[in-house]
Amino acid sequence: MSAEACDPSPFAIRTSRSGTRFVVTCRGEVDVTTCDAFFAAVLPGIADSGTRRVAIDLGGVTFLSASGLRILLLLLCACHYNGKEFDLCNVPPRVRRVLDLFGFTTFKAGLVWEATMSPVSRRH
Template sequence: MTARETSPFAVRTQRSGARFVATCRGEMDMTTCDLLFAAVLPGVTDTATDRVTVDLADVTFLSASGLRTLLLLLCAAHHNGKSFDLHHTQPQVRRVLDLFGFTTFKAGLVWQATMSPKGHHN
């Protein structure tokens, strides 16, 4: 069985000026994370992009693998000087993000980038 047969998942990407948006649909789990990562990484590394948004309005399930992929993309965006946001999260997806501290982790990266002395960045 393929990832599509076990968990229909799709990512549609769009660039608009300096903004890159990935709109996801379906279940984000270990069988679909590579697709998500491959779809969003070009927006993270594009020098013309300064904001990356992942729209999760139609994501019905988020596994630990999906969370890990979002964290990897968040870290990559931070490393490349981009803002990274999740929009339109469903309650069941928001709960996973909150339980594992996604928002707190993101806030820590933002604080580090804006408030810590410039000489201490790696």
């Protein structure tokens, strides 16, 4: 077996804009080694006042680690805080399973934000 056969697919990120929709397309493994680059690629779309919806296309993702899940949660909350809609698109079955197991596909960002991050909900 060659070394190439054992190497994971390289991680790649592509961003695009379609009207008020900011799209981030990922390929490869979303794990502790790629999360910073992933977060950095999405953040400008969230910060842009012309963006209404941030869409993450996971069609080319081969693996999603707990670190990757954490980044998705942070991005979801950042979108909510900034008044943006957040979508996951083209989620492969193995990635969907991880998201489902952790309840990512069923919880609401607003509830998480209000319960954990909102200055109004913090009591001193």
